[in-house]
Amino acid sequence: MEIQFLGPLGKVTGSCAWMRDTARNWSFLVDCGIQQSEATAKSWNAGDHWPFEPRDLKFVLLTHAHVDHCGLIPELYKRGFSGTVYCTKETEELATLLLKDAASFPDTPYTLEDVGSVRWHTPNGDTRFGDYHPVDDDLFIRFFPSGHIIGSTSITVLWGPPGGDQRSIVFSGDIGPGSKDHEVLPLLCSSQHPAPANFAVLESTYGDKNRCVEQRSPEARRNRLRALLDRVLESNGTAAITAFAVGRTQDIMFDLHHIVANAPDQYGAIDFVLDSPSALAVNDITLRALRKTQTVQHTGKTFSTWLGKQLFRELDLDHKNAGDVRSALAICEMVLGADRVAATRILSGNPVARAWRPLFRVAEDRNEEIRQTGNRPRVVLMTSGMGDGGPAAHWLPSLARHPRNLIAPSGYCAPSSACGKFLGVMNSSPGDRALRHDEVRWTQPNGDHIASLPVAEIKAEVRLLDGYSAHGDQSDLVNWLFHTFKEETDQVMAPTVFLQHGEDRQRRALEDALLQRADDWGLDVDILKPHEPDAWHDLEHAANTTVGREEHDRIRRQIRALQNQLSTM
Template identity: 40%
Template sequence: MEVNFIGPLGKVTGSCTWMQDKEKGWNFLIDCGMQQGEVTADEWNHQTWPFDPSEIKFIVLTHAHMDHSGLIPSLYDSGFNGKVYCTEETAAIADIQYRNSTHLNPELFNQKNIDSIKWCHFKKEPILGSYHPVDNDLFIQFLRTGHILGAVSVGIFWGPPRSPEQRSIVFSGDIGPQSEEHEVLPTIRHFMNPGKHNYAVMESTYGSTNRTSTEKDPGTRRDHLKSLVDRTMSNQGTLIIPAFALGRSQDILFDLHAIAAEEPDQYERIDFYYDFPLGKEIIDRTAPFWSKTESNLKKTRPLWLGKQIFKLLGLTNNDPEHLQQAIRAMLSISLHQDDPDWAGLEGGNKIAANWKPIVANNPPSPDEVASSNRPTVIITGSGNGDAGKASSWLSKLLTKDTTTVAVTGYCGSKTVCGKLLSIKSLSIPNRRMSKNIIDWSNPDRSVAVADIRASIEEIKGYSAHGDQEDLLNWALRNAIDGYLPAGDTFFLQHGDNHNRNSLRTALYKKAQELGFNIDVQLPEATTGWISLESSESTHRDADLNLIMEMLNQRPELKDMIKEEEES
């Protein structure tokens, strides 16, 4: 087997890796994403691939974000005709995104290409963790990465199972800020230990960032959001929250429901709207997935739903009835406030007793809201304020001093929200002196910075990417419990060079502290094929000894392996 890293290599978007074993006839890709917002985006998205798409047998997709999935339909246009292996959730979300983006890149793909995608989901339970055969002696393993709904790391195993000849590589996909002990995001469950492989391919988007404990505290984040809702109540204004359709929208809606349920009387006089058709489609279509559970010998747990919801509502994680209540609470964010089917939650604490859908039906127009003094919260897209309904809300309401705009995550400096963040601390007199204009592709929409009276706020803690600590936890930290590093060799594929270098240094340092000998490589465009068959037998034997030692210490793992063999 050999691997060829095609992208993004020093960039953050456009993930694509090519793997092949000429002898076995294996020829497949891991992810095939668009570049977005990079100077090379046009060139990448319209490139002639180094492979012949008609000879690629299948694609394994880590998650639905377009920078990992966006060029799959166009591969079908270029002759690819194989299956796309991914979770059911990823396929559902990617399908909606493709169908909503054909008008953006009509030259890249069309409805016919989307219709011809052969989505393929594994049936063997548990979906996450099992070794799914895709050919003789070729297996795929999915493990949750706590990034977005459906997102997984992908383990590829080749060679006879449970023999010393079997080798493996794991692709992290994108890793969320959700370690098992500390889930930062409210809705998504923690990442799973990737296990031990010969090779681990990692993202390093925030490889140089270490967030503070305040930034990682869900309570601090919700308090900040609550203070903006309170301000909007008292100044009878409008709170505009630009959000991404996927993940961010659900997280913000969940936090707003929590705020409203904590003090139900306080928020009767404020209207909450979700004015984001693409986001609404994704939320509705993915709602059933939150009910999915996974079971092992002892417990049934949610497959995707995070722990915060249980804690907040005073529910326990392992009571089947409580599990149903937590799932219903999550589903309520896709309902409207007057939904006749909503019957309240049973059990739990006072917040659970007060929990109810809060989003009002039929959002008013920006003009109507601008001329009314009814306190209003609008969640809208696009997340960076550049397009969609967000552009009409912002262009209409930025000039009002009762408006607050909450930016909820990283936005490039050229985007509308990025520009708003840059004037966040600028006083009104200083804004008045600015000659800058914020404009949108619609020529009727533009606002002079000199006229902006709105307060701009940045709420931390909604990023779906882990920081350096999270990345190290995914890669190495389980070693403390007697586990092993995710790979003997790490390839840092995804992330700009500053972040790749920082993460490499941090990985070496941490591995040394833990007594592991690892190699970390930063593949470049010129690297080409890397053989994954190089002999590391001494290394390997030492690893096997460690595994045997670990199994002897933890007999329950032996039982799990036996179960796996029997099923």
């Protein structure tokens, strides 16, 4: 077995790894995503330089539904692939939704018909974490939750007859923030450590970043959101929160419900509006997922498949009590059901749980809603995340012109995006903004004009709502690879690790952090940063075939010692 990393190497979008064993006629992909805003995006997304022949692939393994991981799968079918895409049921549902949306863009090479050709398959009909699923003779896969979005997993590939000679490689997919009992986001369970393997492929999106305690604190995150509500009450204006439809919208909806349930007399007068048809569909998928459970066959223990324990801790509910579980799910339904779900009286848990009520109504007439400015304090949660399209392209040009309103992007926005330009004047006074000569432009995917706004006319306050990233930082990535078992045995996921899905700066920083942890724990780990997308890596042997293990470790220790000396000088 060998592997070729087609992407992303030194990039953060376009995940795709090609594995093959010519002797056993195995050829398959792990993810096949589009590149976004990369120099090579046009060539890669066109599929003109793929080194594999789609019709020769047996199957595709998909870690999760974001289009930078799944966005070119319909193009595989268009070019002759006829195999199966293995993933969780939730990933299938989300990916289908996102791929249909992508098919409407003029630069997408495939059509809705091609999306309909995808042959999705969840082994056993639903996800059972850790189970061995045969996909060919002596070829198996295993799924483990990665804590990134609903349905996201790490995937282990195992080949050879079961036993001591069987080989394996685990793909992290995208790792979410936090860990068991230290979750960052409000709904989803944290990542789970896959079983040890011979090799690991680890993403490095935020490999050079360690978030501070405040950025990882749910209470601090809600305090920032609470301050936004206070501002809306004071100004009697509208707060426009832009968010991605998958994951972030659901998390913000939960936090807003939590804040209002904690102080209903203070915030009960605010009008909460959801304007995102795509988020409504994602909400339904999320609710179905949060209701799911799994039972461990040899112990009979039942646990939630996707819903994390943090919700139970926050609301003083018992995740082992059937009545409290029903209360937790009723709370999730009130959060995500918008105006389609009636209030449910919660009788257990703390006062916040018992005060929980549905908040959001769905925007029915967007144009009329936009005209209703200043009538009452209002929060509008809308897509897209960076403000370039969707409902945000209609709301923002109007709301941004009035000083009583507030624009609040909910995470990183590219500087060239609409919300990136708003954030660029976040700390500028009205006088400084008035001196600007640039503008914010909104267009349809086909290039047709929607609206434009001179930056000099931005009168609304701008705030960044951070703390909602679904990506783990450096500490999360290190802790995913290194972990301590209950018997206090320190262990590394795999002795050989490939770093991808990150710019070179992030890969280098993560490499240093991983090697430092290995030294601290007295473990031997080889960290490889592939650079050439046409290079094959042998998975039948250890990565260190040209240098003896002892010599390799001696050199690495010398390098670390010299680095430590430099840091103290």
